[in-house]
Amino acid sequence: MATRAERTPQWTTTVIISTSLWQHEASRMLSAQRHRVRFSDSVQSGAFIFPLSGTAFLLLEPGDVPGRVEESGLTEKIKTFVQVHRNSFLILYAPFNGTKELEMLSEIQHRFLGSNLRILPVRNNAEIVKGMLTIAMATSKPHADLIHDRLSLARADIIESSPVWEMLRDISDSVDFD
Template sequence: MSEVSSARWPVIVNSSLYDSDMARQLQREHKIRYSDNTIKHTCIFPLSSIAFIIVPVNEATTVWPLKSPWKLDPALIERIERFVSVHCNGYLIVTASLFGQHEMTVFSSLQDRFLKTKLRLLPAHNASDCVQCMLTIAKATCKPASAIIKERMNVALANQLSEVAVIHILSMLGLNQHDILFQSSQKLSLHQVPSL
């Protein structure tokens, strides 16, 4: 995993992000290639087969701040739909310095709009948060790291569901299965609602 995290990864960044804080932060640790042929505000990590589209919350609606009749920007919706059709592992990062009521309303509307797609939504407060999200996901889904994480999750899940693990924990607490079942049944009988 240290090889994965210490290497300079190639990242394809849309030219619309050329002079942004996010691009500068990515450039410190990774090989950036700017492209005009990608969807606006996207970053693609080819080694992980992951793509991100970054949307500032104030650009997501036709009116900002939100007023009575508002809707999501149709041009943005079209761009996100194109992004979803091109990238199977896509993430939409919605950025706002503060996620107040208006921002959460827009975020929820985006979630509702793309609920039935494979697109995953993440909030981020600034460029640093955005870069951190992207790097964490990209590193976790890269081949050697993803295999290790998957193996550890399977072991943890197997141990969690194992009866032997439960019995071991109970014995560490000085109890056995019979004691737990007996105490649980007593508590349930105390909390039963009397019938009318």
């Protein structure tokens, strides 16, 4: 008997990747999974863009940032990324959660609190790819519609079978509004 993974065709999409990442393991993993990978010089350095879902990811490795976030020019790079991409994610690649990584995460969160930037901390390349693909698939048109439909059905089922809603219906039926 086939498992669910064997019956479900693998989801594939187009990914535009900064040429600065053409040697990165995450790029190779996306290609190996048969996604249509395109490299571009016009994309911000360190970026992965999923055009069909409208999401963009900026890969940040704490080892590449000398000193504090504000002093390194990283804030301006992230600010530009957030302004260009409305559905933006910062992938903070930190294989070991040391004090430098935690301080950097805290500074970035504090600086971009209230913006549309979401931060995704990851520990390895497999988590980078899995996180990006999960978010991109959930926000792509056919999958987003399917998720919305399932949530609507779940909500309707909860309302139908909830004892609280049943009690409220009974109360409203027994109250005379005239």
